[in-house]
Amino acid sequence: MTLREIEEGDASAIVAAFERLSDESRYSRFMQHKKQLDAGALERGVHPRPGLDFVLVATVPALDGIDIVGAAQYVRAQAGDDRVCEFAVTVAEDWRGNGLATALISRLLRRARRDGFETIEGWVLASNASMLALVRALRFSADPVPDEAGVVRVWRELRDAPRRIRAR
DSSP: OEEEEOOGGGHHHHHHHHHHSOHHHHHHHHSSOOSSOOHHHHHHHTSOOTTTEEEEEEEEEETTEEEEEEEEEEEEOTTOOTTEEEEEEEEOGGGTTSSHHHHHHHHHHHHHHHTTOSEEEEEEETTOHHHHHHHHHTTOEEEEOTTOTTEEEEEEEOSOOOOOOOOO
């Protein structure tokens, strides 16, 4: 498996990866029943803006080139706060449970910090116990979303922890 930044030529592999997701996985990721990817979102996804958006993919060799078996991304928060980014992660069903989501999110956290973001956040269905356990293990906080029953906001500060000075 290879973890790397997305490339423009990955568009067809992203569509194929989406089509291999179960209906339940699509609903967990997009919080709606989605039959196909939005063309505009796909275009933005394969053309991230340096310093503002970032997309990481996990690829494996396939007979026709590569298969994308996981992806993680962040985008600058919609609220316009330059210090906050929103993240999402998707892992193919047959690649779950082997640490891939942890690896993707961990690299995403490092990249977002490097790009100057101070906080990363995302929205998770309260019923998505595996995702909530994963982000808690990665030291995210979780809060219910007012007026959005069944949705949890997960977030984590990205600033480096202050260095402690040892007393002698």
